[in-house]
Amino acid sequence: MKIVRAREFRAERAWGALDIACMNGITTRLHWTDQPYRWHVNDGQEVFAVLDGVVDMHYRVDGAESVAVLETGDVFFADVGCEHVAHPRGAARILVVEHAGSV
Incomplete structure (x- = not known):
């Protein structure tokens, strides 16, 4: 059993993570960040849930860039081939569910 208090988690660096679970090759990690990530395409599908803060995704x-504002409780699903980058507005805590070892 494990209880994680997301609002209390802070990593030593941007995008630092707390591993919560790995089930059948799928990881669930809590990330803390106050900096943008980088443009990327995951190796598989990804679920990205904002637990605290605001993130511009x-x-x-088809080559056209869009931005979605994700607030606490919002979920972004990146299907295979979806190029994306997260830009937090200040500190944010994000739950990410994806294949183990994905970018």
Whole structure:
């Protein structure tokens, strides 16, 4: 059994993570960040849930860039091939569910 208090988690660096679970090759990690990530495409599908803070999620579809504002409780699903980058507005805590070892 494990209880994680997301609002209390802080990593030593941007995008530092707390591993919560790895089930059948799928990881669930809590990330803390106050800096943007980098443009990337995951090796598989990704679920990105904002647990604390606000994140501007930039993504590209057919070469056109869009931005979705994600607030606490919002979830972003990146399907295979979805190019995206997260830009937090200040500190944010994000739950990420994806294949183990994904970018």
